[in-house]
Amino acid sequence: MLPSTSATTPTTTQTTAADEWLADPTFLVTADPERVIALLDVASSPAARVGAAVYRVSAELHRRAGAGVRRQLLALDAARYGERELSARIAATAVEGEPAGQWGVEWSSGSELDPRYRRTRDDYPDRTTAMATLVVDGRTLAVTGHSSGKVTVRDPVTGQKVGRQPMTGHTHKVSAMATTLLDGRPVAVTGGDDGAVRAWDLATGEQIGAPLTGYPRTASAVATAMLGDRSVVVAGNDDRTVRVWDLATGRQVGRPLADPTSEAWSLATAVVDGRPVAVTGGDDGAVRVWDLATGEQIGAPLTGHTRAIWVMVTTVLDGRPVAVTAGTDRTVRVWDLTDGRQLAQWPVGNDGPVTSLATSVLDGRPMVMACSLGLVQVWDLATGEHVDRHRTGPVSVVAAAVLDGCPVALIDDGDWAVQAWDLATGQQIGEPPAAPVAAVSTAVLDGHPVAVTGSSDGTVQVWGLATGQHLGRFPVGCMGATAVIGGRPVALTSSDETVRVCDLATGEQVGEPLTGHTGEVCAVATAVVDGRPMAFTGGDDATVRVWDLTTGHQVGEPLVGHEEPVSAVATVEIDGRWHVVTASYDRTMRVWDLAAGKQVGEFLPSFDFPVPAVATMTVHGRAHAITSSWDAVRLWDLTTGQEADEPLIERIPEPVVATAVVDGCPMAFLGHGDRTVCVWDLAGGRQIGPPLVFPLSVRALAVTPSGQLVVGFGHEVATLARREDPAPFRPQARGEAAAPVRA
CATH class of the missing domain: 2.40.10 (Thrombin, subunit H)
Structure with missing residues (x-):
């Protein structure tokens, strides 16, 4: 029988009972989260301390989720601690109203686990969404806002928390942040997705006054200024208004600054000709300047950006106030705020x-x-x-x-x-943290299946798929793919415009580098074509090159046609002929006949965003491509050049994609920046089960020949396997956005 769900912290005499509860997977999965959290600090037995540590790691995610999501995250976190038996027991826990889990965790690395999780529940992994700096008593501090709504202060060199931590009040993500002084006190001002603007005394960790309200939705940008002798807060919102508050009194100053034609996505403050002004960047790509004293717009909008302005700062150049703006058109522009001239533009x-x-x-x-x-x-x-x-x-x-x-x-x-x-110097100060996993592939090393991960710091690591054992770490460059040359497994890594082939057993380079690109290599894929291992590379020079890995020579002329860098490469057979499928920052996908060395037809779908990921798969006997972009994941019939149906999923942040045939079923695995992986049955056109949830952003995916799913999330890697007899789940409709997991 589960314990009561009252929030009373147990006394010393209740420690034994608490230890029993915290060692019980059913209690961890199904009990009220606040009840479990109240018990964590009194865990004393080894099993209870392990249960408490596992619960803490992702508590800020699963405490707000259902028991089904909590079961999956707890099973993953137990594997991250090396507690594989506990992970299996948690995964097998029955949850009322929820089907059995579709995928089980086989093992996971634990490089990001902090031993402090065994002692405190304040330090949950939590995505940073806003940051500002200030100097307090001669010490530089970093103030960060997070996806959970928390605000923290840290020493940027040591990473240690400073003062009372964390500061809580926002109920959703912190969207914007600024720092200032109020009566000599260091203050942070934050805007949240809950529509509130809050001020924090950084010396005490206390919120100053009531929230500054007036917005129905997200407070998307904040700045501070002096208006006469008053410190004021300026904040923008998606209701197309910018409001000004007196920081000391919390009262709104004047009427909102409003332009019904544009939503202010970014803002900053400055002084122009002795007048305090607010400078806003809109979703229409225009910069506007406002007199903070009168609330009137000064002059005409400053135009030049072709898309929304996401970010902005102001400074002084040669004694004149300037604004620096940037956003989705991938340019940085500099504006003279006195006369409205554009001074510079940088791609x-x-x-x-x-x-x-x-x-x-x-x-x-x-x-x-x-x-x-x-x-x-x-x-x-x-x-x-x-x-x-x-x-x-x-x-x-x-x-x-x-x-x-x-x-x-x-x-x-x-x-x-x-x-x-x-x-x-361009050098990092202090000890660099482990780098995030940016790529995942699989191979066979000495007869054993392995996962190969590439990190953004240019290192490649090898892991035993069966045991999770760490087998090696080589500083050889950014890993793109794996292959087999002459019976030995290798990794292909890129460094600027060259590609190197490295032995997975020793990390040593094999042969000469593959050279020919005149710009940085952005994408690498491998395949065995007519019995020979081949590599396919796309670069900043907008070309695709084909390489025979046995000889190390380029095959034929570069494939030319893209107008901007090639972001993704994949291969597929169409009617018995090998083809290369490429995507580019020019927002097109192209298909190339490998033998002929030329583009096939006019298959040039135009996307709203660059396509960072492409995968291929044969469905119902026909070759298909899956393109993953920020707006949607789409399935294309490569024979007809037509989109197979409506988008699989829409609104995808930081997408990654992998395909494989699992148990005879063609599947697509779609990883998201929102920490989830969705699994799609491509033959049936349906999502299989609910999304798999991870504690950190999913940035890389691979599938082994035996059907294991290898996931790179944050700085870590995990292997999952499909359960043999999962309970049925209502398929998610095509085009329906995956349900978010609120942190």
């Missing part, structure tokens, strides 16, 4: 939209840092010189700070780890 490349901007000063020169997916770039604001280009992995937030007199960039990869980089 950021093809790593996706700019998600964060910051400014700094290096050797007396003003600098701009732009962060896109996996890349932080630095420009000299005065000269326009491209100073640095630093690939870090899938980062989303960047801020500027000064540490020990040195200007630094603070970068957060979205999974709780703030990194500090010296802008002068």
Whole structure:
């Protein structure tokens, strides 16, 4: 019988009972989460301490989810702790009203597990969604907002929390953040998806006054300014208004700044001709300047961006106020706020939209840092010189700070780890954390199946699929795919415009590098064609090249036709002939006849976003391609060039895709930035079971010949296997968005 669900913390005399409950998988899965959390700190027996540690790891996710999701996450986290027997017992727990799990966890790495989880429940893994910096008593601190609504303060070098942690109040994701001083006190101002703007005293960890309300939905951008002798907060919202509050009193100042034609997605404040102003960037790509005292728009909108402006900062250049803006058109633009002139425009490349901007000063020169997916770039604001280009992995937030007199960039990869980089040297300050998994493949090494993972720091790791044993780690470059050459398994890794072939057993390079691309290699695929191992590479130079891996030579001329970098490559047989399927940042997919070395027909579907992932599969005897983009996952019949049906799923963040035949059924595995993997029966056109939920973003997928699913999530990897007799589940309709898991 399960214990009562009252929230009373057990006394010392109740410790024995608590130990029994925390060692019971049924209690962990089905009991009220608040009841379980109240017991975690009194766990004393070894089994109870393990149960408590497992429960804490992803508690901020599963405490708000149903018991079915909790069962799956607890089974995964038990495997991350190496408790495979406990993982199996948790997975076998019956949940009323829920079918049995479709997939079971076989093993998982645990590189991100923190031993503090055994002692505290305040440090849940939680995606960073906003960041700002400030100096308190001479010490630079990073203030971060998270997907759970929490706000934390950390030392950017040591990663240690500072002061009372965490600060809670937002009921949904923190969308925006700014820092300021109020009566000499350090203050953070946050805007949330709950529509509230909140101010926090960073010295005490207490919220200052009541939330600043007035928005029905997301407070998507915040900034601070001085209006006369008052500190004010300026916040934008998706109701097309910008509001101003007195930070000390919490009262709204004046009427909202409103433009019915544009939604303000970004904003900053500045002083122009002695007047405090708000500068807003809209979904129409226009920049607007507003007088904070009168609420009136100053001059005409500043135009140039072709799409929505996501991020903005203001600074001073040669004594004149300027705004730096960026967004989905993948350009950074600089505007003179005094006369409205555009001063500069810089392309950021093809790593996706700019998600964060910051400014700094290096050797007396003003600098701009732009962060896109996996890349932080630095420009000299005065000269326009491209100073640095630093690939870090899938980062989303960047801020500027000064540490020990040195200007630094603070970068957060979205999974709780703030990194500090010296802008002068380009080197990371302090000990670098483990890098996120960016690619997964499978192979057979010494007769045993292995998983091969590539990380954003250029290392390749090998794991035993049966045992989860870590078999090796090689700093050989960014892993793209695996192959077999002369009976020995190899990994293909890229470094700038070259591809290297590395022995999986030793990490040593095999033969000469594959050279020919004139730009960075973005995509690698392998296949055995007519008995010979081949590689297919796509690059920043917009070409696709074919390589014979036995000889190390390029086969034929490059496949030319894409107008922008090639983002994904796959192969498939159509009517007995091998074809290459490619996708590009030019938002098209193309099909190439490998023997003829030319494009097939005019099969050029146009997408709304770049297509970062493509996979192929034969369904009902016909070759198909699955394209995964930010707007949707789509299935294409490669014989007709037509979309097979409605999108499989719409609105997909950070998509990855893999295909395989499992138990005779052609399947697609769709990984999302929202920490889920959906499994689709392509022959039946239906989703199989509910989404698989992971505690961190899913960034890589692979399927073994035996049907095991290998998932790279955050910095970790796990292997799952399909259960033999899962209970039936109502298939999800094609085109229906996967249900989110609220953190």
